[in-house]
Amino acid sequence: MLRHLDPWLEGATRNRGLAVACAALAAAAVMGVSEAAFRGADQALNQAAARHAARDDSLRLRELLTNAETAQRGFLLTGRADYLAPVQQAERDLPEVLKRLRGQYESSEWEALVADATRRANEKLSELLLVVQLYREGNEPAWQGLVESDIGREKMQAVRDAVAQLDRHELAQIAREREAVTRSLTYGRLGVHGLTLLSLFGLAVFLHRNEALHRSRREHAQELALERDRLDREVARRTAELTELARHLQSVREDERAHLARELHDELGALLTAAKLDVARIRRMTKAVPDIGERLGHMSELLDQGIALKRRIIEDLRPSALSNLGLVPALEILTQEFSQRSGLQLSLELADVATDENGKLALYRLVQEALTNVLRHAKAKHVRVSLAEADGWLQLHIRDDGQGFKPDAVGAGHHGLLGMRYRIESLGGTLQLLSAPGRGTLVLARLPAARAEAG
Structure with missing residues:
Protein backbone atom coordinates (compact mmCIF):
# COMPACT_ATOMS: atom_id res chain seq x y z
CA MET A 1 0.00 0.00 0.00
CA LEU A 2 2.81 2.44 0.83
CA ARG A 3 4.48 1.58 -2.46
CA HIS A 4 1.23 2.49 -4.21
CA LEU A 5 1.10 5.80 -2.37
CA ASP A 6 4.66 6.82 -3.28
CA PRO A 7 3.93 7.59 -6.98
CA TRP A 8 0.80 9.50 -6.02
CA LEU A 9 2.72 11.59 -3.48
CA GLU A 10 5.47 12.23 -6.03
CA GLY A 11 2.88 13.21 -8.65
CA ALA A 12 1.10 15.53 -6.24
CA THR A 13 4.37 17.20 -5.28
CA ARG A 14 5.44 17.50 -8.92
CA ASN A 15 2.07 18.95 -10.01
CA ARG A 16 2.07 21.36 -7.11
CA GLY A 17 5.54 22.58 -8.05
CA LEU A 18 4.53 22.86 -11.73
CA ALA A 19 1.41 24.82 -10.80
CA VAL A 20 3.44 27.23 -8.67
CA ALA A 21 5.99 27.66 -11.47
CA CYS A 22 3.27 28.28 -14.10
CA ALA A 23 1.48 30.75 -11.83
CA ALA A 24 4.73 32.61 -11.20
CA LEU A 25 5.53 32.62 -14.93
CA ALA A 26 2.05 33.89 -15.83
CA ALA A 27 2.25 36.60 -13.17
CA ALA A 28 5.69 37.63 -14.41
CA ALA A 29 4.44 37.73 -18.01
CA VAL A 30 1.41 39.85 -17.12
CA MET A 31 3.60 42.19 -15.09
CA GLY A 32 6.12 42.38 -17.95
CA VAL A 33 3.48 43.18 -20.57
CA SER A 34 1.81 45.70 -18.29
CA GLU A 35 5.15 47.32 -17.44
CA ALA A 36 6.18 47.50 -21.11
CA ALA A 37 2.84 49.06 -22.05
CA PHE A 38 3.14 51.52 -19.19
CA ARG A 39 6.70 52.51 -20.12
CA GLY A 40 5.78 52.97 -23.79
CA ALA A 41 2.71 55.03 -22.96
CA ASP A 42 4.59 57.04 -20.35
CA GLN A 43 7.41 57.81 -22.77
CA ALA A 44 4.94 58.84 -25.47
CA LEU A 45 3.00 61.02 -23.03
CA ASN A 46 6.20 62.68 -21.80
CA GLN A 47 7.21 63.43 -25.38
CA ALA A 48 3.73 64.70 -26.13
CA ALA A 49 3.92 66.96 -23.07
CA ALA A 50 7.24 68.32 -24.36
CA ARG A 51 5.66 68.89 -27.78
CA HIS A 52 2.77 70.77 -26.22
CA ALA A 53 5.20 72.88 -24.20
CA ALA A 54 7.16 73.75 -27.35
CA ARG A 55 3.95 74.55 -29.21
CA ASP A 56 2.74 76.72 -26.34
CA ASP A 57 6.04 78.63 -26.31
CA SER A 58 5.94 79.23 -30.06
CA LEU A 59 2.36 80.43 -29.88
CA ARG A 60 3.29 82.55 -26.85
CA LEU A 61 6.07 84.15 -28.90
CA ARG A 62 3.65 85.12 -31.63
CA GLU A 63 1.11 86.34 -29.09
CA LEU A 64 3.61 88.54 -27.27
CA LEU A 65 4.85 90.19 -30.48
CA THR A 66 1.35 90.65 -31.90
CA ASN A 67 0.05 92.19 -28.69
CA ALA A 68 3.12 94.44 -28.44
CA GLU A 69 2.71 95.62 -32.04
CA THR A 70 -0.97 96.36 -31.50
CA ALA A 71 -0.25 98.19 -28.25
CA GLN A 72 2.42 100.32 -29.98
CA ARG A 73 -0.03 101.48 -32.64
CA GLY A 74 -2.61 102.33 -29.98
CA PHE A 75 0.02 104.35 -28.13
CA LEU A 76 1.04 106.17 -31.31
CA LEU A 77 -2.59 107.05 -32.08
CA THR A 78 -3.62 108.14 -28.58
CA GLY A 79 -0.42 108.98 -26.82
CA ARG A 80 -1.68 107.21 -23.73
CA ALA A 81 1.01 105.30 -21.78
CA ASP A 82 -1.36 102.62 -20.55
CA TYR A 83 -1.40 101.18 -24.05
CA LEU A 84 2.26 100.18 -23.57
CA ALA A 85 1.56 97.40 -21.00
CA PRO A 86 1.73 94.60 -23.65
CA VAL A 87 5.00 96.08 -24.92
CA GLN A 88 6.44 96.00 -21.44
CA GLN A 89 5.18 92.44 -20.92
CA ALA A 90 6.82 91.37 -24.20
CA GLU A 91 10.08 93.03 -23.13
CA ARG A 92 9.89 91.14 -19.83
CA ASP A 93 8.70 87.65 -21.00
CA LEU A 94 10.13 87.36 -24.49
CA PRO A 95 13.75 86.44 -23.47
CA GLU A 96 12.57 83.53 -21.32
CA VAL A 97 10.22 82.21 -24.00
CA LEU A 98 12.98 82.40 -26.62
CA LYS A 99 15.41 80.63 -24.25
CA ARG A 100 12.99 77.74 -23.76
CA LEU A 101 12.41 77.44 -27.50
CA ARG A 102 16.15 77.30 -28.21
CA GLY A 103 16.57 74.62 -25.51
CA GLN A 104 13.70 72.53 -26.87
CA TYR A 105 14.95 72.52 -30.46
CA GLU A 106 18.66 72.35 -29.72
CA SER A 107 20.56 69.81 -31.84
CA SER A 108 17.53 69.20 -34.05
CA GLU A 109 16.69 70.02 -37.69
CA TRP A 110 14.61 72.98 -36.47
CA GLU A 111 17.46 74.62 -34.58
CA ALA A 112 18.32 77.03 -37.45
CA LEU A 113 14.68 78.05 -37.93
CA VAL A 114 14.32 78.75 -34.20
CA ALA A 115 17.57 80.73 -34.18
CA ASP A 116 16.33 82.87 -37.13
CA ALA A 117 12.94 83.39 -35.45
CA THR A 118 14.73 84.39 -32.23
CA ARG A 119 16.86 86.94 -34.05
CA ARG A 120 13.89 88.43 -35.92
CA ALA A 121 11.74 88.50 -32.74
CA ASN A 122 14.45 90.40 -30.87
CA GLU A 123 14.82 92.82 -33.80
CA LYS A 124 11.05 93.32 -33.94
CA LEU A 125 10.89 94.02 -30.23
CA SER A 126 13.82 96.44 -30.51
CA GLU A 127 12.10 98.20 -33.40
CA LEU A 128 8.89 98.55 -31.34
CA LEU A 129 10.79 99.96 -28.38
CA LEU A 130 12.71 102.37 -30.61
CA VAL A 131 9.52 103.77 -32.14
CA VAL A 132 8.07 104.32 -28.68
CA GLN A 133 11.24 106.07 -27.56
CA LEU A 134 11.30 108.34 -30.63
CA TYR A 135 7.64 109.19 -30.09
CA ARG A 136 8.30 110.18 -26.51
CA GLU A 137 11.29 112.31 -27.63
CA GLY A 138 9.01 114.11 -30.12
CA ASN A 139 10.96 112.99 -33.17
CA GLU A 140 7.92 112.52 -35.33
CA PRO A 141 9.65 112.12 -38.73
CA ALA A 142 11.90 109.38 -37.38
CA TRP A 143 9.21 107.25 -35.79
CA GLN A 144 6.86 107.80 -38.69
CA GLY A 145 9.57 106.68 -41.08
CA LEU A 146 10.16 103.49 -39.12
CA VAL A 147 6.43 102.75 -38.92
CA GLU A 148 5.87 103.34 -42.62
CA SER A 149 8.83 101.16 -43.65
CA ASP A 150 8.33 97.43 -44.40
CA ILE A 151 11.19 96.28 -42.17
CA GLY A 152 9.01 95.64 -39.14
CA ARG A 153 6.32 93.92 -41.18
CA GLU A 154 8.85 91.59 -42.80
CA LYS A 155 10.33 90.64 -39.42
CA MET A 156 6.89 90.03 -37.96
CA GLN A 157 5.90 87.93 -40.96
CA ALA A 158 9.09 85.85 -40.64
CA VAL A 159 8.28 85.20 -36.98
CA ARG A 160 4.71 84.21 -37.91
CA ASP A 161 5.95 81.88 -40.64
CA ALA A 162 8.45 80.22 -38.27
CA VAL A 163 5.81 79.85 -35.57
CA ALA A 164 3.39 78.35 -38.12
CA GLN A 165 6.00 75.82 -39.28
CA LEU A 166 6.83 74.87 -35.68
CA ASP A 167 3.15 74.58 -34.83
CA ARG A 168 2.46 72.27 -37.77
CA HIS A 169 5.51 70.19 -36.87
CA GLU A 170 4.50 69.88 -33.22
CA LEU A 171 0.90 69.02 -34.11
CA ALA A 172 2.19 66.25 -36.37
CA GLN A 173 4.51 65.01 -33.65
CA ILE A 174 1.72 65.16 -31.05
CA ALA A 175 -0.49 63.10 -33.36
CA ARG A 176 2.29 60.50 -33.70
CA GLU A 177 2.80 60.44 -29.94
CA ARG A 178 -0.93 59.96 -29.47
CA GLU A 179 -0.78 57.05 -31.89
CA ALA A 180 2.18 55.65 -29.95
CA VAL A 181 0.20 55.87 -26.70
CA THR A 182 -2.78 54.18 -28.35
CA ARG A 183 -0.48 51.52 -29.81
CA SER A 184 1.17 50.84 -26.43
CA LEU A 185 -2.18 50.60 -24.70
CA THR A 186 -3.50 48.31 -27.44
CA TYR A 187 -0.48 46.05 -27.23
CA GLY A 188 -0.76 46.00 -23.44
CA ARG A 189 -4.47 45.22 -23.60
CA LEU A 190 -3.96 42.46 -26.14
CA GLY A 191 -1.06 41.05 -24.15
CA VAL A 192 -2.98 41.09 -20.87
CA HIS A 193 -6.04 39.57 -22.54
CA GLY A 194 -3.94 36.88 -24.15
CA LEU A 195 -2.09 36.06 -20.99
CA THR A 196 -5.37 36.07 -19.07
CA LEU A 197 -6.87 33.58 -21.50
CA LEU A 198 -3.70 31.52 -21.32
CA SER A 199 -3.83 31.64 -17.52
CA LEU A 200 -7.47 30.58 -17.55
CA PHE A 201 -6.60 27.69 -19.81
CA GLY A 202 -3.72 26.75 -17.52
CA LEU A 203 -6.04 27.06 -14.53
CA ALA A 204 -8.58 24.77 -16.21
CA VAL A 205 -5.84 22.23 -16.92
CA PHE A 206 -4.58 22.51 -13.36
CA LEU A 207 -8.08 22.10 -11.91
CA HIS A 208 -8.64 19.06 -14.10
CA ARG A 209 -5.38 17.48 -12.99
CA ASN A 210 -6.04 18.53 -9.40
CA GLU A 211 -9.45 16.87 -9.52
CA ALA A 212 -7.81 13.75 -10.90
CA LEU A 213 -5.31 13.85 -8.05
CA HIS A 214 -8.08 14.34 -5.49
CA ARG A 215 -9.99 11.47 -7.02
CA SER A 216 -6.89 9.33 -6.86
CA ARG A 217 -6.33 10.42 -3.26
CA ARG A 218 -9.92 9.51 -2.37
CA GLU A 219 -9.45 6.13 -3.98
CA HIS A 220 -6.23 5.62 -2.05
CA ALA A 221 -7.96 6.78 1.13
CA GLN A 222 -10.71 4.25 0.52
CA GLU A 223 -8.12 1.55 -0.07
CA LEU A 224 -6.34 2.58 3.13
CA ALA A 225 -9.63 2.55 5.03
CA LEU A 226 -10.43 -0.92 3.71
CA GLU A 227 -6.93 -2.10 4.57
CA ARG A 228 -7.17 -0.52 8.03
CA ASP A 229 -10.55 -2.14 8.62
CA ARG A 230 -9.16 -5.47 7.50
CA LEU A 231 -6.17 -5.07 9.82
CA ASP A 232 -8.47 -4.01 12.66
CA ARG A 233 -10.59 -7.09 12.13
CA GLU A 234 -7.46 -9.22 11.96
CA VAL A 235 -6.12 -7.65 15.15
CA ALA A 236 -9.48 -8.11 16.87
CA ARG A 237 -9.61 -11.74 15.71
CA ARG A 238 -6.04 -12.41 16.85
CA THR A 239 -6.69 -10.60 20.13
CA ALA A 240 -9.80 -12.67 20.71
CA GLU A 241 -7.85 -15.82 19.89
CA LEU A 242 -5.02 -14.84 22.24
CA THR A 243 -7.51 -13.93 24.97
CA GLU A 244 -9.25 -17.25 24.56
CA LEU A 245 -5.89 -19.01 24.55
CA ALA A 246 -4.82 -17.16 27.71
CA ARG A 247 -8.13 -18.08 29.36
CA HIS A 248 -7.66 -21.68 28.27
CA LEU A 249 -4.10 -21.74 29.58
CA GLN A 250 -5.24 -20.28 32.88
CA SER A 251 -7.97 -22.93 33.12
CA VAL A 252 -5.51 -25.68 32.21
CA ARG A 253 -3.02 -24.42 34.79
CA GLU A 254 -5.67 -24.21 37.47
CA ASP A 255 -6.92 -27.68 36.54
CA GLU A 256 -3.37 -29.00 36.75
CA ARG A 257 -2.91 -27.31 40.09
CA ALA A 258 -6.17 -28.82 41.33
CA HIS A 259 -5.14 -32.25 40.06
CA LEU A 260 -1.72 -31.91 41.66
CA ALA A 261 -3.29 -30.73 44.89
CA ARG A 262 -5.60 -33.76 44.95
CA GLU A 263 -2.70 -36.08 44.22
CA LEU A 264 -0.65 -34.53 47.01
CA HIS A 265 -3.59 -34.64 49.37
CA ASP A 266 -4.63 -38.18 48.53
CA GLU A 267 -1.28 -39.89 47.90
CA LEU A 268 1.36 -37.92 49.78
CA GLY A 269 -1.02 -37.15 52.64
CA ALA A 270 -1.88 -40.80 53.07
CA LEU A 271 1.78 -41.81 53.01
CA LEU A 272 2.84 -39.18 55.54
CA THR A 273 -0.07 -40.00 57.83
CA ALA A 274 0.66 -43.72 57.65
CA ALA A 275 4.33 -43.04 58.34
CA LYS A 276 3.44 -40.94 61.38
CA LEU A 277 1.15 -43.68 62.70
CA ASP A 278 3.92 -46.24 62.26
CA VAL A 279 6.33 -43.99 64.10
CA ALA A 280 3.86 -43.66 66.97
CA ARG A 281 3.37 -47.44 67.12
CA ILE A 282 7.12 -48.11 67.05
CA ARG A 283 7.63 -45.49 69.73
CA ARG A 284 5.22 -47.30 72.07
CA MET A 285 6.87 -50.64 71.34
CA THR A 286 10.41 -49.40 72.00
CA LYS A 287 10.06 -47.37 75.13
CA ALA A 288 12.68 -49.50 76.87
CA VAL A 289 15.32 -49.02 74.20
CA PRO A 290 17.72 -46.18 75.04
CA ASP A 291 17.78 -43.09 72.67
CA ILE A 292 15.18 -44.58 70.35
CA GLY A 293 12.41 -42.39 71.76
CA GLU A 294 14.37 -39.22 71.03
CA ARG A 295 15.06 -40.27 67.45
CA LEU A 296 11.48 -41.29 66.89
CA GLY A 297 10.29 -37.96 68.34
CA HIS A 298 12.57 -36.10 65.91
CA MET A 299 11.21 -38.20 63.06
CA SER A 300 7.64 -37.41 64.16
CA GLU A 301 8.43 -33.68 64.10
CA LEU A 302 9.83 -33.99 60.59
CA LEU A 303 6.69 -35.79 59.51
CA ASP A 304 4.58 -33.02 61.06
CA GLN A 305 6.60 -30.43 59.11
CA GLY A 306 6.14 -32.45 55.93
CA ILE A 307 2.39 -32.61 56.50
CA ALA A 308 2.29 -28.84 57.10
CA LEU A 309 4.38 -28.22 53.98
CA LYS A 310 2.07 -30.49 52.02
CA ARG A 311 -0.95 -28.57 53.30
CA ARG A 312 0.60 -25.22 52.41
CA ILE A 313 1.55 -26.40 48.92
CA ILE A 314 -1.95 -27.72 48.39
CA GLU A 315 -3.42 -24.42 49.52
CA ASP A 316 -1.15 -22.53 47.15
CA LEU A 317 -2.06 -24.79 44.27
CA ARG A 318 -5.80 -24.88 44.92
CA PRO A 319 -7.02 -23.04 48.03
CA SER A 320 -9.60 -25.26 49.62
CA ALA A 321 -10.96 -22.35 51.65
CA LEU A 322 -11.94 -20.62 48.41
CA SER A 323 -14.12 -23.50 47.32
CA ASN A 324 -15.43 -24.44 50.77
CA LEU A 325 -15.77 -21.09 52.57
CA GLY A 326 -15.91 -18.41 49.88
Missing part, protein backbone atom coordinates in the same frame (compact mmCIF):
# COMPACT_ATOMS: atom_id res chain seq x y z
CA LEU A 327 -13.78 -15.48 48.73
CA VAL A 328 -13.75 -13.33 51.87
CA PRO A 329 -12.74 -16.13 54.32
CA ALA A 330 -10.14 -17.36 51.83
CA LEU A 331 -8.63 -13.86 51.60
CA GLU A 332 -8.64 -13.54 55.37
CA ILE A 333 -6.77 -16.86 55.75
CA LEU A 334 -4.34 -15.88 52.95
CA THR A 335 -3.54 -12.49 54.45
CA GLN A 336 -3.24 -13.92 57.99
CA GLU A 337 -0.73 -16.54 56.89
CA PHE A 338 1.14 -13.91 54.85
CA SER A 339 1.31 -11.61 57.88
CA GLN A 340 2.67 -14.43 60.03
CA ARG A 341 5.33 -15.38 57.48
CA SER A 342 6.41 -11.82 56.53
CA GLY A 343 5.85 -9.89 59.76
CA LEU A 344 4.03 -7.13 57.84
CA GLN A 345 0.97 -5.41 59.24
CA LEU A 346 -2.18 -5.97 57.16
CA SER A 347 -5.52 -4.13 57.24
CA LEU A 348 -8.60 -5.73 55.69
CA GLU A 349 -11.84 -4.13 54.49
CA LEU A 350 -13.64 -6.97 52.75
CA ALA A 351 -17.30 -6.77 51.75
CA ASP A 352 -19.20 -10.01 51.22
CA VAL A 353 -19.93 -9.91 47.46
CA ALA A 354 -21.30 -12.66 45.25
CA THR A 355 -18.89 -13.82 42.56
CA ASP A 356 -18.67 -16.73 40.17
CA GLU A 357 -15.85 -19.26 40.36
CA ASN A 358 -13.69 -17.53 37.75
CA GLY A 359 -14.09 -14.17 39.47
CA LYS A 360 -13.27 -15.66 42.89
CA LEU A 361 -10.18 -17.36 41.60
CA ALA A 362 -8.97 -14.29 39.65
CA LEU A 363 -9.33 -11.94 42.65
CA TYR A 364 -7.74 -14.46 45.01
CA ARG A 365 -4.77 -15.00 42.67
CA LEU A 366 -4.37 -11.23 42.24
CA VAL A 367 -4.12 -10.71 46.00
CA GLN A 368 -1.70 -13.65 46.23
CA GLU A 369 0.53 -12.25 43.45
CA ALA A 370 0.41 -8.68 44.83
CA LEU A 371 1.38 -9.79 48.35
CA THR A 372 4.24 -11.83 46.93
CA ASN A 373 5.52 -8.74 45.06
CA VAL A 374 5.19 -6.63 48.23
CA LEU A 375 7.28 -9.15 50.14
CA ARG A 376 9.94 -9.36 47.43
CA HIS A 377 10.29 -5.76 46.28
CA ALA A 378 8.29 -3.14 48.19
CA LYS A 379 10.14 -3.01 51.56
CA ALA A 380 6.79 -2.01 53.04
CA LYS A 381 5.59 -2.03 56.66
CA HIS A 382 1.86 -1.94 56.10
CA VAL A 383 -0.49 -3.35 53.46
CA ARG A 384 -4.18 -2.55 53.09
CA VAL A 385 -6.56 -4.83 51.18
CA SER A 386 -10.15 -3.76 50.45
CA LEU A 387 -12.94 -5.37 48.45
CA ALA A 388 -16.23 -3.59 47.70
CA GLU A 389 -18.89 -3.02 45.08
CA ALA A 390 -19.52 0.46 43.63
CA ASP A 391 -21.16 1.82 40.48
CA GLY A 392 -21.80 -1.63 39.05
CA TRP A 393 -18.20 -2.77 39.53
CA LEU A 394 -16.43 -5.03 41.99
CA GLN A 395 -13.33 -3.13 43.10
CA LEU A 396 -10.31 -4.70 44.75
CA HIS A 397 -7.63 -2.35 46.18
CA ILE A 398 -4.22 -3.50 47.39
CA ARG A 399 -2.10 -0.61 48.72
CA ASP A 400 1.30 -0.69 50.42
CA ASP A 401 3.50 2.02 51.94
CA GLY A 402 6.69 0.69 50.36
CA GLN A 403 9.38 2.38 48.33
CA GLY A 404 7.34 2.42 45.11
CA PHE A 405 8.74 2.48 41.57
CA LYS A 406 8.17 3.85 38.08
CA PRO A 407 5.76 1.52 36.26
CA ASP A 408 7.09 2.65 32.86
CA ALA A 409 10.64 1.72 33.88
CA VAL A 410 9.85 -1.93 34.62
CA GLY A 411 11.82 -4.07 32.18
CA ALA A 412 10.95 -7.31 30.47
CA GLY A 413 10.72 -10.56 32.39
CA HIS A 414 8.15 -9.43 34.99
CA HIS A 415 5.17 -11.55 34.02
CA GLY A 416 3.25 -11.96 37.29
CA LEU A 417 1.06 -8.87 37.20
CA LEU A 418 1.04 -8.96 33.39
CA GLY A 419 -0.54 -12.41 33.54
CA MET A 420 -3.04 -11.19 36.13
CA ARG A 421 -3.89 -8.21 33.88
CA TYR A 422 -4.74 -10.59 31.04
CA ARG A 423 -6.76 -12.78 33.40
CA ILE A 424 -8.78 -9.78 34.69
CA GLU A 425 -9.28 -8.37 31.19
CA SER A 426 -10.38 -11.76 29.90
CA LEU A 427 -13.23 -11.53 32.42
CA GLY A 428 -14.21 -8.08 31.10
CA GLY A 429 -12.46 -6.13 33.85
CA THR A 430 -9.51 -3.77 34.16
CA LEU A 431 -6.31 -3.75 36.17
CA GLN A 432 -4.35 -0.59 37.04
CA LEU A 433 -0.96 -0.29 38.67
CA LEU A 434 -0.30 3.13 40.25
CA SER A 435 3.06 3.85 41.83
CA ALA A 436 5.81 6.41 42.15
CA PRO A 437 9.21 6.33 43.88
CA GLY A 438 8.78 6.87 47.62
CA ARG A 439 4.97 6.89 47.47
CA GLY A 440 4.05 3.21 47.65
CA THR A 441 2.02 1.16 45.21
CA LEU A 442 -1.69 0.73 44.50
CA VAL A 443 -3.10 -2.24 42.57
CA LEU A 444 -6.71 -1.56 41.48
CA ALA A 445 -8.77 -4.35 39.89
CA ARG A 446 -12.31 -3.90 38.61
CA LEU A 447 -14.72 -6.59 37.46
CA PRO A 448 -18.15 -5.93 36.01
CA ALA A 449 -20.90 -6.58 38.54
CA ALA A 450 -22.97 -8.34 35.88
CA ARG A 451 -20.25 -10.93 35.37
CA ALA A 452 -19.55 -11.14 39.08
CA GLU A 453 -23.19 -11.80 39.86
CA ALA A 454 -23.60 -14.35 37.09
CA GLY A 455 -23.00 -17.16 39.60
